[in-house]
Amino acid sequence: MKEKNAAPQRARPRRVWRVLSAALALLLLAAAFAAGWLVCGYRIDPRLKRLGWMIDTLEENYYHAVDTDALYDELYDAVVPDAFSHLYSEEEYDALVAEGEGNNAGVGISLVSDADGARFFRVTENSPACLAGIRAGMYLLGWGTEDGSPVTGSATELIGFVKTQTQPFYIYAAWDAGAALSEENAYRVQARAYKAAYCVYRDGTGTFAFRGEEKAVLQDVTQTAGALTSLADDTAYIRLDAFDGNCAAEFKECLSLMKSRGKTHLILDLRGNGGGYMDDLRAIAAHLLRDASEKRPVVARAVFRSGDAVEYRASGNDFAAYFGKNGKVTVLADENSASASECLIGALVDYGTIAFSDIYLRRAEDGVCRTYGKGVMQSTFPAPDGGAFRLTVAEIVWPQGKSIHGVGVTPADGAVPVDAPALAGEEDVFLEQVIAALGA
Secondary structure: OOOOOOOOOOOHHHHHHHHHHHHHHHHHHHHHHHHHHHHHHHHOOOOHHHHHHHHHHHHHOOOOOOOOOHHHHHEEEEHHOOOOEEEEOHHHHHHHHHHHHEEEOOOOOEEEOOOOOOEEEEEHHHOHHHHOOOOOEEEEEEEOOOOOEEEEEHHHHHHHHHOOOOOOOEEEOOOOOOOOOOOEEEEEEEEEEEEOOOOOEEEOEEEEEEEEEOOOEEEEHHHHHHHOOOOOEEEEEEEEEEEEOHHHHHHHHHHHHHHHHOOOOEEOOOOOOEOOOHHHHHHHHHOOOOOOOOOOOEEEEEOOOOOOEEEOOOOOHHHHHHHHOOOEEEEOOOOOOHHHHHHHEEEEEEEEOHHHHHEEEEEOOOOOOOOOOOEEEEEEEOOOOOOOOOOOOOOOOOOOOOOOOOOOOOHOOOEEEEEOOOOOOOOOOOHHHHHHOOOO
16 A cells, blocks of 8 residues: 655666566565565474374375365364354355345255154244245155155255255145145245345234345234234234344334334243344344443443453443333243343343343253353454354353353243243244233
């Protein structure tokens, strides 16, 4: 870069200047090469030099051919220090960035297995599978092309099949694991790019979800999803699936809809929400902090190895605009509510929006009852040759200093346990029990 006010240089004959410039460039290049070699030779960790020598010796002299790519993959895995850190290839990192903006591709499903078979654990809102009518909790019955007979298999086999399809195909799903592979249970889907959505609004007379190709907008989907008729007239329900994509704007639209429909109480469903981005947490928390007095209250603190701490503040503070003086918030959570979800719960507790007794937790079949317990933060470091290294860099604590890492929120804190299946069926037993307990 040139400085704006640099002093002018004396003119030289053009040919002489070119010769001198070329000579100077060669000298600089040679000096840079020598300096780089010296730095590499003297600053590199001796253990890395030894490791490099071992790999070279192995590759050149071992009596069988060596798969060095597999070897390096194992070495990379060994450097990843915990379950929350990850090394991404260039392709994986590009997909991660796109998904962080809500730009997904595929059909929008994830599956788990239980004693009766494979079930849809997550069906992303506004994805091809969602628009086709497949719902989380349904059983996978089979799949097939439009001109072929349906086949059955595992969740892994279905995912492999989906990746190979360029034309529409059928997924067979039902609430009953033993249902037939019939036309009634056939859902026509096609893998494609789509705009993921993360919030769903429901009350006693309607259900609204975000739909659309270029920009997902809030639409009435009551005819396909059904109203939550057991809710009281003054209560709304919002499900927040992740702190990702356009979730903060979606959440604010849901709150605005809640207000316009005369609702003053909220059931906030964070079940299965594994977290996401701090910026989305800050934006969503801005609407939910009852007793916060600052314009931008602290919602979390990151504590680094050095002992230094960084405060993360809400992007605003407008609780009263949506809830008024007597508005009540209730939170639903389970063992898959993690990270930013637990941070949000902490902010709601510390600013008096909820008490622990306003948190309802699923009690698993083995008796365990807690949120996930992820109280650490990752930063992403782009690799010089493409890809990235996502690394745990700090512990996250609630505004008043509580850490839930490795513990989660539990009934010992005062949260209320609820006995319910891990996945909702055609009826959401967990939700209906909470509504009954609230008298809502």
